[in-house]
Amino acid sequence: MIDILDTISGILAKILTGLAGVFLVAMMLLACANMVLRAVWVPVQGTFELMGFMGAVVAAFSLAFAQRKKAHIAVGMLLSRFPAPIRRLADAATSAASCAFFALIGLETWKWGSFLVTTNEVSETLQIVYYPFVFAAAFGCFALAFVLVVDTLKTLTAEKVA
Template sequence: MILSKITELLNKTLTFLAGLILIVMVLLTCANIVFRMFWVPISGTYELMGFAGALLTAFALAYTQVKKGHISVDVLVNVFPQKVQWVLSAINNGMCFIFFMLAGWQLAIKANTLRTTGEVTETLRIIYYPFTYAVALGCVVLALILLTEFLRQIIPSEEVES
């Protein structure tokens, strides 16, 4: 399925970027600690870490879904027959797809507003909207992963894999 290949590529790209962002966060934290020892902290570290944390989280969402790393409480679901579990899983994936598409859409609208108003951070004067668009992208990629999982559940595997 083409959608599966596209989401896999997007997921790998965002995962790679998340890894780079994590490295930058570690380096920035270490550098700030060292410079604080000499009473010269890095200005805007709080802002930079906030942006980096938002990007890291958003970019890791899809990877975590693919690896089944999100927390799920299935105590109640496990008592049902396999067919009911399958239906509930499909419904869950469908509902989560809708939720994260809506979240991505609303974040993109918010980013447009931030772009229009020219909103910037207080210390470093960094514009907000590119980061908001990036978080929206993370939500949309997660939604596409959920859509792919939903389609795999409702379409026989021979048709999905071709």
């Protein structure tokens, strides 16, 4: 069962990272277009807004992949001196606490997106609805929470203690 969950979390992380890459390319194209148009005519309206919205999506959609690849900073100087079972328990507890934290962040972000839908709030410059970007950021947090649940289960059920 854990292998199936691990496969699902891997596929989800890759899909979200691919989408993050698409948004990153869109950000680059928008920035370049804005610079060129600013030099020859008028700048693209709302560039700052769109860059912020897309940047949030890029960051949120990259979280799950970064966790799967362990591409984050981990401080293990203190724990490396403890016995393997203690390290395993600390790793599982850290993953579980991080999972709860990002699930809560995802929930609160989702609530904020729902509030934006209810109030029909639009962005300041372009006057576009921006709740889809908020929901995307919430989904990225939920995806990270899922990856952390899988990490916790893998740590607790691993036969070999790291």
